[in-house]
Amino acid sequence: MVTIKDIAARLQVSPSTVGRALADDPRISRAVKQKVAEVADEIGYVANRAAQIMRGVSSNLVGLVVPDIRNSFYSTIAHGLSKCLEEAGYQLTLSETDDDRMTELRHIRELTSANVAGVIIVPSAKPHPSSVRLLKAIPHIQLLRRISALGEQWFGMDDTAAMHQATRHLVQLGHRRIGYIGGLAELPTGAARLHGYRSALANPSAKNDGLVELGPPSSMEFGSEALRRMLDLPKPPSAVVIGSVQITQGVLEELHVRGVQIPQQLSVVGFGDELGFRWWGPGLTTISLPVSELATACGLWFVHQIKHKSVNAAPYSSITPPTLIVRGSTCEFSRAPDGRAARGVSASAG
Incomplete structure (x- = not known):
């Protein structure tokens, strides 16, 4: 050597x-x-980084801890952060937790032992107390999700506004039975998106039996199963709004399998704007997420704070607004002359 x-x-x-x-x-x-x-x-x-770490020298590594690297949302963020950090002389290292707090703890311990310059984390719903203690000792910032125990430095988007905007669009088209398929409410993003959906309904106090399905936000299978249950209701929804990228992919797959006509039988608003969403069916009406902008802003701020040793010094929040993109998967809800629904999925659809 x-x-x-x-x-x-x-x-x-x-x-x-x-x-x-x-x-x-x-x-x-x-x-x-x-x-x-x-x-x-x-x-x-x-x-010799090991020798430098033993001498107490901080490494040039920055850890990114995310729930699921299969999600293009997180891979885009990782790419943006990597480029941003590289220009400042730092190298990004990636850890996947699958939203398991013990896996999350193990990764945080490894990053701490490597004396990383900092950690950018999309936290699990309830981080382990040891994770909280370890992160307090090193520069860190939360991304997308915000857990109060982990501090007040956070970059994210307005999840409540995103779902309110999506649901309100359907309400304005005349839909009243609007289904929602989203992430678990125990996650801060899941709770905020569910609140946005409910706040936009024409009659928020109405009983929407079977019209809300919550599950793992990274599961396409959950999206397919949840939509299947909704379409098999005696009185299915005329429209559906979705609260995660991968759940959206599962819903679209199920719609294809069942042969549901979009938007004639069901209006759909997705989450995220993958390339395939633009070409799917009549084009998917969806919430466009400012992923690249969010990653760049977070990376630039974090590098500046690391160099000035002030990351955990004071509360800081940055909220980036999402955008509703209207395409062909939504249309007005109308009724036949006898008062029956002229649009909406029948119980036997598919």
């Missing part, structure tokens, strides 16, 4: 001078730093 001593011998300087040059010590001239860097690159020197 090439060491600092090898570089020093090549340049005929002391190992301490090489060490200071590699650490960008201001006492070392720019010319010497450049020569050290050139020789280090030439002979294949790689810094």
